[in-house]
Amino acid sequence: MRSGIHGPRYEVLWPLAKKAVRAQSAAPRLPDLSGKTVGELWDYIFRGEVVYPMIRERLRARFPGIKFIEYHEFGNFHGARSREIVAGLADKMRTRGCDAIISGIGA
Amino acid sequence: MLRASAVAEKIGIPTVSIIGSAFMKQAAVVCRGLGIPFALAEYPGAPMVDSDAELRAKVETNLLPAIIEGLTAVSGPAMGEALTEPEIGSVVFKGTLDEVQEHFHQNLWSDGLPVIPPTREWVDAFLKFTDRDPRDVIRALPQEGREASILSIAVNGVMAGCRPEYMPLLVAIVEAISDPNFRIEAAGSTPAWEPLVVVSGPIVEELDFNYGQGVLKVGRQANSSIGRFARLYMRNICGYRIPPGTGDKGSIGYTFNVALAEDEEWSRNIGWPTFSEDAGFGPGDNVVTVQSVVTSSPPTYSAGDTAIRHVQQFADVFVRAFSYGSHSGVKRGYWHPLVVIGPSIAKVIAREWTKDDVRRFLWKTMTIPASLMRHFCAQTAAQDMDFAKLVGEGTLPAHYAPSDDPDRPVPIIVKPEHIGILIAGDPGRNQSRGYMSNNAQGARTSRRVALPREWEKLRAQQRGPALAQR
Numbered sequence: 001m002r003s004g005i006h007g008p009r010y011e012v013l014w015p016l017a018k019k020a021v022r023a024q025s026a027a028p029r030l031p032d033l034s035g036k037t038v039g040e041l042w043d044y045i046f047r048g049e050v051v052y053p054m055i056r057e058r059l060r061a062r063f064p065g066i067k068f069i070e071y072h073e074f075g076n077f078h079g080a081r082s083r084e085i086v087a088g089l090a091d092k093m094r095t096r097g098c099d100a101i102i103s104g105i106g107a
Numbered sequence: 108m109l110r111a112s113a114v115a116e117k118i119g120i121p122t123v124s125i126i127g128s129a130f131m132k133q134a135a136v137v138c139r140g141l142g143i144p145f146a147l148a149e150y151p152g153a154p155m156v157d158s159d160a161e162l163r164a165k166v167e168t169n170l171l172p173a174i175i176e177g178l179t180a181v182s183g184p185a186m187g188e189a190l191t192e193p194e195i196g197s198v199v200f201k202g203t204l205d206e207v208q209e210h211f212h213q214n215l216w217s218d219g220l221p222v223i224p225p226t227r228e229w230v231d232a233f234l235k236f237t238d239r240d241p242r243d244v245i246r247a248l249p250q251e252g253r254e255a256s257i258l259s260i261a262v263n264g265v266m267a268g269c270r271p272e273y274m275p276l277l278v279a280i281v282e283a284i285s286d287p288n289f290r291i292e293a294a295g296s297t298p299a300w301e302p303l304v305v306v307s308g309p310i311v312e313e314l315d316f317n318y319g320q321g322v323l324k325v326g327r328q329a330n331s332s333i334g335r336f337a338r339l340y341m342r343n344i345c346g347y348r349i350p351p352g353t354g355d356k357g358s359i360g361y362t363f364n365v366a367l368a369e370d371e372e373w374s375r376n377i378g379w380p381t382f383s384e385d386a387g388f389g390p391g392d393n394v395v396t397v398q399s400v401v402t403s404s405p406p407t408y409s410a411g412d413t414a415i416r417h418v419q420q421f422a423d424v425f426v427r428a429f430s431y432g433s434h435s436g437v438k439r440g441y442w443h444p445l446v447v448i449g450p451s452i453a454k455v456i457a458r459e460w461t462k463d464d465v466r467r468f469l470w471k472t473m474t475i476p477a478s479l480m481r482h483f484c485a486q487t488a489a490q491d492m493d494f495a496k497l498v499g500e501g502t503l504p505a506h507y508a509p510s511d512d513p514d515r516p517v518p519i520i521v522k523p524e525h526i527g528i529l530i531a532g533d534p535g536r537n538q539s540r541g542y543m544s545n546n547a548q549g550a551r552t553s554r555r556v557a558l559p560r561e562w563e564k565l566r567a568q569q570r571g572p573a574l575a576q577r
Contacts, residue, residue: 010224011201014193015216015266015343017259020247021142026183027121033178039120041111045488046127047154047162054166055174062175077111080439080502080547089114100178101115104125105154106108 030100035065039098041089042071043078046105055102069096078106109137109145110292116143123148123177125170132353133250133295136346140252144186146177155488196241196258198227211266215352218339218363222266233261236274238559246285249292250354251346255281259344267336272314272569273329275562279395279554280304280337286552289397293548295347298435299357300399300545302337303445304366305529307383308393310556313566316368320533322447323540325365334365337397364400370530373450377457382529385462386553393556398443398527399549404428404541409452414459417452417539421465422472425541426519430475433519434484436546438492440502443551444520445527445542450534466523474516477507527551 030036038059042048048071056068074092075085093101112122123146126134131149138145148170154162177184193199200210207224211217223229234241234257241258248255257278264277284291284302294300306316317327325331341347346354374381383394405428409420429444436442446469448456456465477494484492494508494517507517520526532538544551559565 007203009201009203010207010226011198012207012210012224012226013230013262014195014197014199015211015225015259015262016192017253017256017344018195019140019192019252020244020254021140021252023142023186023189024117026144026146026185027116027119029121029177029181029183030179033175038178039115041108041115043108043111044490050159050162051125051154051166051170054163055171058167058171059174078108080441080497081500086111086114089111090118093115093118093120098115098120101112101120101122102125102174102178103108103112103115103122104148105150106125106127106130 033059033063033066033100036063036099037067037069037097039069039074039093039096039101040071041074041077041101041103043104043106044076045078048105051105052102069098109134109141112145113141113143116145121178121183122146123174125150125174127154128152130356133356136354137250138186140250140346142186142252144184146180146184148173148177195256215348216343217266218335218342220335223268225262225265229265230258230261232271233264233269233274234258236271236559236565237278238557239278245282248285248345250295251344253344253346255285255344260340263340263343264336267339268328268332269336270328270332270569272566273333275393275556275558276306276310276314276333276395277336279556280333280397281340282554283395283397283552284337284341288550289552290548290550291341291345294341294345295355295357296545296548297356297358298401298432298545299355299360300401300549301361301364302341302397302549303364303400303542304333304337305382305396305398306333306366306368306394307371307381307388307396308556309391310393311368311371316366318368318370318531320535322531323365323367330365330368334363337366338363367447367529367531370450370532373453373530373534377454379453379457379462379530382527383553385527388553388555393558394553395556396551396553397549398445398551399545400445400542401545402428402432402543407539407541408537409539410537412455414456414464417456418460418465418468419472421446421539421541422469425469426473426475428541429473429519429543430479431483432543433475434480434492435487436544437480437503437507437517437519437521438484438497439547440497440521441525441547441550442521443525443527443544445529445544446539447529447531447542448539449532449537450530452537452539453530462528463523465528466526469526470518470520470523473519475519476514477517478513480517480519
């Protein structure tokens, strides 16, 4: 702190902290959803029980051979067992042959 | 939700995440914090208040094109340019008190109240009260992924109006909220819970905390500034900022909590274990506990010279205050109410009952019809509570679904041991109060306070705390 003509002047430190984030690219996108397996992740809120079936129906109509691994196969990643479920997601996605994931609903 | 999407992206599976438009700005903060440029499909508005027709139209018009684009676009999603940030511990501004305040407000570094300018000299004074290196990092915290360093604790402690000798407590608070058990990644959720810091041990007297009349009112430096620190730290380091910031989605909210100190002497005199002893700490330990609080009961008056008169009153009042929100914790198998019992009331109860007796009575007595809990749940997020399923998967005990009777009573608290009990407040009045956590978010988490080797000497060098009017 130094005094000046308009009163003391303060030299203040930055109140935030370093970001420890390692940026990474998004996974490669798919050329086409036809014949692909799409996994559904749902946090069991915000009317996903209506939204997901509708998405399924529309995508099936547009992309021949598309398959879905429905959200109940992954479990509620926002519920009582969220830690355990999130920890097991990668294995489930691999073993069920997911090519893409639709995740919802919220932030 | 984006943390679940991140699992897929990290193993090379493309994702698209459905986000309500009101959450898009928070999603951008989480994207940057995770370091992944997620593809987002924006749902306009709030699905909970849309008609079925509106919902279907938005899925058709908004979500489907975004989902297809998000999974198939050749270029894929990309992250915006990262901003260059100042060096750790660097001077970022020079100016008068007014200019400092303005600079901090403009950068969203304050909580809207004036801050003490964090000069190097003042920060160094805080750092003397810890044996840890200022560069030590407790953990990188969601949602911005910033490092919870000892230096950042000192800087924000200065800003919040703390005294240097509070530093050991501030470190313990950040250790507690950094514990994965605390689930700080959920601190920006819409119910808008706030951290409540509970302080136990000899340090309560040494640092002049108020644990008596007006215990949770703003007014005593230790209680007020340490409570403010907890909120300010979550704002600056985690990134939980309300508009014009972007990380905190609290819909309405309320103010920060001042720190709550325990009247341990009263506990000992009536033969009850202290709050920190309940958590497994020793009688002389200094302990900080942090938990979420999303709402409280009314001030609860109770009268009589028998335990049942008081504890029954607690149950009658708390079940009304907490019935609505309890579904959120029950469906997760855990939430943790905190009961602050007025000293004179505790004295009456303790003549007949242990703390565990109180817990068991409240747990057993505070029930509501299963149908009402399901109704409250459905109003919140359109999700039905399937008690039988929750019992089947082990989230809830069997007594939640002994039959299909919609009006069977179900406990609003999952287990007696989830109830915290602490003595504080006005010994001259018969008032208690209950505090409700936001389900398992901000789960009750305790840390022993590590005092510096020269604690007594350092404390003696500080000016004495203002004498309290007791």
